[in-house]
Amino acid sequence: MASFPDTPATLLARIAVQATGHTDEAAWLRFFELYAPAIRKFAAGLGARDESEDVAQEIFLKLVDVLRQGRYRADAGKFRCYVAAMIRREIVSQWRKAQARGAAESLPLDDLEADEEPAVPPAQAAIIDAKWRFARHEAAVEHALTRTALSARSRDIYRAYVLEERPIEEVAARFGVTKNHIGQIKLRVGRMIATLEEGFAD
Numbered sequence: 001m002a003s004f005p006d007t008p009a010t011l012l013a014r015i016a017v018q019a020t021g022h023t024d025e026a027a028w029l030r031f032f033e034l035y036a037p038a039i040r041k042f043a044a045g046l047g048a049r050d051e052s053e054d055v056a057q058e059i060f061l062k063l064v065d066v067l068r069q070g071r072y073r074a075d076a077g078k079f080r081c082y083v084a085a086m087i088r089r090e091i092v093s094q095w096r097k098a099q100a101r102g103a104a105e106s107l108p109l110d111d112l113e114a115d116e117e118p119a120v121p122p123a124q125a126a127i128i129d130a131k132w133r134f135a136r137h138e139a140a141v142e143h144a145l146t147r148t149a150l151s152a153r154s155r156d157i158y159r160a161y162v163l164e165e166r167p168i169e170e171v172a173a174r175f176g177v178t179k180n181h182i183g184q185i186k187l188r189v190g191r192m193i194a195t196l197e198e199g200f201a202d
Contacts, residue, residue, distance in 0.1 A: 030199075032060060033143075034139075034143075035060075035083070036060070037139035037142055037143065038135045038139035038140075039055065039056040039059050039060075039083070039135075040052040040053060040056045040139075041134075041135035041139055042084065042131060042132055042135035043055040043056065043091060045131050045134070045135060046087070046131070047091070048095075051091070051094055054094065055091060055094065058090050058094075059083070059086055059087055062086060062090075063083075063086070080132050080133075080136075081132075083132075084131075084132045136197055136200050137193070137197060139196075140196035140197045141163075143196055144189055144192040144193050144196060145158065145159070148192060150188075150189065150192075153175065154185050154188075154189075156175070157171060157177065157182055157185050158185050160174065161182055161185075161186060162189070168182055
């Protein structure tokens with residue numbers, strides 16, 4: 001079971017190169033486990049569903065360089081906007097390569113120059129931010145339901161009641177539990193999800 005006790009700022013600091021030139025491998029692992037699912041979901045939401053895994057891998061290769069070389073500055077803007085822009089740029093780059101091979105039919109996003117610095121256009125900032133937040137939430141839900149100590153029964157109850165939006169009476173009868181028990185599972189999983197979402201840097 002993975003947990004993410006670090007604050008976002010602390011986690012980013014730990015994965016950057018220190019004076020010794022060493023990185024914190026445990027922090028990198030936590031960073032990857034937290035961000036990879038969200039990056040894949042965000043890329044899929046922008047139209048790169050089939051390429052989302054490739055996009056995630058490329059983004060992490062680039063983030064390694066950016067963070068180790070100290071090229072990301074917290075005072076330059078929100079980290080989520082920085083990552084979102086990197087994802088958009090990577091999708092456009094992959095689309096252009098596919099187009100050159102004759103394998104792409106339409107551009108999934110607005111046009112973005114391949115060498116443009118990561119920055120979110122003001123007119124689209126709110127939309128992109130909302131999509132990134134949604135992707136982060138979905139990733140946190142997925143993590144809570146698949147990579148924590150929850151029992152399979154509790155996961156099934158949560159999915160039926162919260163994700164499938166089944167009436168509580170139906171879920172109680174189906175699993176032979178009380179409404180109060182269902183409420184406790186919803187609260188417990190909700191806290192897990194909130195903790196995971198707090199692990200993302202703004």
